[in-house]
Amino acid sequence: MSVNKEMYQQLLAELGQRVILVAVSKTKPVEDIRELYELGHRDFGENYVQELADKAAELPKDIRWHFIGHLQSNKVKYLAPFVHLVHGVDSAGLLKEIDKQAAKNKRVIDCLLQVHIAREETKFGFDENELKQLNVADLQHIQLRGLMGMASFSDDEMIVRNEFRFLKKLFDQYTNKFDGRHVFDVLSMGMSGDYAIALEEGSSMVRIGSLLFGERNTGH
Numbered sequence: 001m002s003v004n005k006e007m008y009q010q011l012l013a014e015l016g017q018r019v020i021l022v023a024v025s026k027t028k029p030v031e032d033i034r035e036l037y038e039l040g041h042r043d044f045g046e047n048y049v050q051e052l053a054d055k056a057a058e059l060p061k062d063i064r065w066h067f068i069g070h071l072q073s074n075k076v077k078y079l080a081p082f083v084h085l086v087h088g089v090d091s092a093g094l095l096k097e098i099d100k101q102a103a104k105n106k107r108v109i110d111c112l113l114q115v116h117i118a119r120e121e122t123k124f125g126f127d128e129n130e131l132k133q134l135n136v137a138d139l140q141h142i143q144l145r146g147l148m149g150m151a152s153f154s155d156d157e158m159i160v161r162n163e164f165r166f167l168k169k170l171f172d173q174y175t176n177k178f179d180g181r182h183v184f185d186v187l188s189m190g191m192s193g194d195y196a197i198a199l200e201e202g203s204s205m206v207r208i209g210s211l212l213f214g215e216r217n218t219g220h
């Protein structure tokens with residue numbers, strides 16, 4: 001139950017100045033988060049709303065909380081007052097709800113559109129067509145910052161690489177597509193098992209859990 005500090009330093013060196021490390025702390029105790037916090041880390045990712053809200057209540061207020069899971073519309077209200085970046089926005093309806101809750105909190109909430117790039121059917125996200133049809137002109141309280149994707153769980157490096165490459169292509173294509181408020185600057189791709197490939201393919205934000213905090217023993 002503690003952080004791999006050597007790995008943390010190694011990752012920071014590897015990522016350099018341009019790539020942001022989101023430390024994925026899901027299922028891990030607040031003590032682990034505190035350990036990284038003490039080293040100066042501020043970006044943490046969680047994928048369950050209740051868990052994130054509970055941890056945020058206990059921990060310092062200058063932590064930047066990233067919601068990286070599948071967000072249900074009826075739970076947006078719990079995160080809206082403070083969430084830093086919502087990675088997994090996968091429908092127009094969800095975007096609308098985030099806009100509504102952001103307005104209630106007098107905030108603009110940064111969002112990444114999740115794109116379905118993996119072969120697995122279970123992964124959420126927009127496909128290319130849905131992305132094309134997305135209209136955000138009426139949403140004044142969300143700010144699109146970029147795209148997020150999860151590659152297939154595969155030992156075949158070429159499969160993973162091609163999926164990331166496809167996402168980067170979409171990212172470049174969409175960076176100026178929405179109105180001028182929504183210039184893309186974040187491409188969230190890469191996890192413990194595939195971040196090195198993601199970096200080579202142009203990631204600007206990696207989401208890393210088990211390399212830092214050790215394996216998780218539950219199903220998520």
Ligand SMILES: *Cc1c(COP(=O)(O)O)cnc(C)c1O
Nearest residue numbers: 024047068191192207208209210
């Ligand atoms: C759990 C999770 C991660 C981190 O996974 P690791 O393999 O532990 O690095 C990254 N992104 C999402 C969306 C996750 O759910």
